[in-house]
Amino acid sequence: MSAKRTSRESLAKSATSQDSDSQKSRTPINLQSASTPPTGQRRSGSQIGSPLLKPGSGMSSAGNRDKAGSAVGKNASPAPAAKAAVKAEIAENIQYLPPGLHTIFISSTTQQSLQLRVDEDLTQESNLKLIGKDVLLDDIQTAGQASSFFEFQQQIQAYPENEIAIIYDYDYFYSQNFLICFDPKLKKFMEMPPVTLPLDEVTETEQYVPPVSKPWISLGSEKEIEEERLVLNRPLKRYKIKVPSRSSQQKPTFKDVDPDDKKKMFINIEPYEDKQFDLKKIELDIAIQAAPEFRENFSQTIWKYPKNQWTQYEPREYSEEEKMKYLADPKLINVVVNSYDLFKQALQQNIIHDPFYLDWTRLGGQLDGLGGPGDSHLKEYQSFTDIHNSKDKIVTCVQWHPTLRGIIAVSLAVRQGFDERSENLSRITTAPSLILIWSFVDPIQPKLFLEAPDDIQCFQFSPSEPHIIAGGCVNGQIVMWDIQQYEERIKNPRGDHRDKDLFIPGFEDETFFQTPHIRFCAVSSIEHSHAEPITDLQWIPDHFQITAQGLPTENLSMSCSQLMTCAFDSQVLIWETRAPRTGVKPSTKKEREVINPLGVPLTFKHLDLSWKPLLRVTLANAESGPDFAPRKFSIREQQGDRDVLNKEEKDLFEKKKDNRDSGQFVNPVDDALSKGQVPSKAKVLQNVDTFFYVGTETKFEDYHAYSLTAWYSSVVDGPVVALKRSPFFKDIVLVAGGWTFSLWREKVHSGALLHTSSMKEKVTDAEWSPTRSGVFFISKQNGSIDIWDVVDRTHAPSLTQSISSSSITYLSIKNISSKQQLLAAADSNGTLHILEVPWALRQPVNQEFQVVTSYFDRETERREFVKKRWDIREEEKREKERLAALKAGIAPAHNPSQEEIDIRMKNEYNEFIQFEYHILREMGLRDENEAPPVQQ
């Protein structure tokens, strides 16, 4: 119990100590009646307002205060000392007073008048009293200021209900002895407090009191029980009953009975159909629930964190001391000694027979070229044809780009003869004449179109400046192009028109994907050009140039600037592309823009339309007769061959002497001028052979010093189509034309070194192999190519291969790399075939050069022998005639004069005419009356 007084200890001090016995006896009852209305209710009502009062403790203390309260009531004023001690706590408590409740001190007289006497009308348990509003107001009126309720006068008046609750504060918890309530809700709450449930503490505190058994008092029930009771008078009886099994004990006896026995000692049970099972299942309701099988599986994979790891290691090595120790090891010495012989043996074997000798490598040549029948054939590598521009055109010329790989230019011309061309001359053709520049990367679309004023018959890249192209037109003009600004485009390995990703979508430069058409940048003046189609054009090699006098001089700029052309008008022209020194002053930029609307490069602006040839060589026939119409020409000097210059330095004077000796070689003008020019830097090159060969419609000529025909000979039975110098022998010329071709050596004029019999097809072009000295290619009109190998055989081509269905018009060969050689063959359908030259035709055979050299030397000797034989024959013939004349008699040998021969022949002819006439008359083909024609 003392534990429950914790919060109340201070008050307990003020109260006189109570005997605990009485408390003890009262408390349980108090607790049990906590829910009973009169006391518990009211007390708990006040407790709501005072949070410090725990219900249990409050009640228990209430018990305490019963007696203490009475003491206070009797004394009227409690012990002052105790009061002072409590004051502090009371002051604190007042603040917990709920709104609407006010402390009030009601004096004992007022208590009496209002029947609020402490411990009489009001106790600690029933501490609530309702007093009428008017009673209180009366009290205020009568007592005035002395009234306890004076200070609440207004609140009392304002109070809506009639009765005001006055609560007795038993232990002065809120500093006064009474509380007055001005809150009707609170009042109601106090009147009917919520039911407080028995608390946990109650169960805690409840002590087990063992029940005390009470003495039994008989009220007559024992009799009833006695009546109901069963008492056994005797022991229970037990019976065991068993049914005797007679049937099982008797053994059955069986005997045979006749079924026909009339006694019917047996029952026959016939099988019958039981109706019970007649029902047939017709419909069956079966419900099946299909449920997907559901399974959950887990698997845990381990993710290993990738980590860079490294270890550093070093080889084990012995230190010097250890090495020495091991070297001194007799075992090691034994090893060395024992294996010495083995090694010696092995090494000797190796020395005797070289194990590294590879028979195959010593066999010569590359292994990949061996075997296989197709190896010596030309293989089609690529073919170019432009759907729009190559139609109905023939390829007139094919040129490889001198520096860039895989770039090839093709000139196209209308497939028209001279007559057709002249007929169509007045018509304006919309299709421009073009040179197509192809790249191996893109076989569909050409890289560039070069536009020309007329069909191009021949053209060539400048060997020193490959962006410059010179072409010869059908109308006799020379055309120049400069493709410098398009070089990047040509080099670009990808096909431009498909290179869409170069541009942001929507910002494509449409013109970029189209092949640009490049206009020529210069064209020669018509008056000074050739009058007939240009048939051949060549850049003069960069190591020399030709003066206006026709003298070859050293070219100090080392760049090609001169052109040589020939045309049917029996002229060979030499052109200078550089601007004359006193040329047109360079135009200002503004002027250029005005002049240059087509964006033509200004490289050759100074030449355009006013270009005149530097030198003109007319191929006049020495004898009367038709003029020569040059088709092809060939000069001895070749691009990139600097031998002449080197030789020039060495033995200039010596050479001059030699030249004079050879007679034919020397041009007096050359000599005279060279003396004057030697001191100056541009030397006249004595070693430059000023002869050039011209292939004409019918003949093969040798021109000297650009002036006069030195020699000519009809060597082929048709127009010369090719005149090519061997890349190995500068003096060997391949002449092709008509149905034959022949090999000639310079200055050997008695005949060809090799002359073929007429072939079945017309020869269209010829080309030397750049790597094999004895191999050349001959293209023919039926679209086939003959490959001749003089090392192999000279009487027939070593290989004939058909390339195209139409005539092949041009051959051009290029050594791409040491492993690839390409032959370009263009046909009259405008298609360009690129053929790969097989290894066998590319790789020189052992000592080929020597073999071919000796072959040509032999043939040259033969020619000399033939020439000698001619002389001998001539001599012999004369001798014979002389002898015959002597034999005929002493009479002077009658040599019939020309007149006599003519008369004799005329007579014979007349006889023939007569004879013919008679025969015709007999056959009725001649009129009878017609006089026989007799020629006088």
Add this chain to the structure above:
Amino acid sequence: MFPRQTNESRRFFYEDSIIIFLKYLGLLIVDSDGIPIRTSMDNASTLHYASLISQLTVQAKRLIRELDPNQELEQLRLRSLKHEIIVAPESKYIMIVIQTPEAL
């Protein structure tokens, strides 16, 4: 001391003669673990040859023994395009000679 002296002199005689005899060759003496003891080649290639050939030799030895337990590997000659490697494996030491075509 005496027999060792002779051994030593013999060794130097033979080794020197080999080196003179095989002027252009690589000569290696390696122990059974592949650690070079004496070499006439540069360090990197020595280590390479030593480790690789010693491994090969172990394999070759095993091969010969498996085929016939009474057999013993005497010499190993490897001929490649550029070299001939001659190996003389003994119980504890391996002697290697590398021959190049230039030596011939």
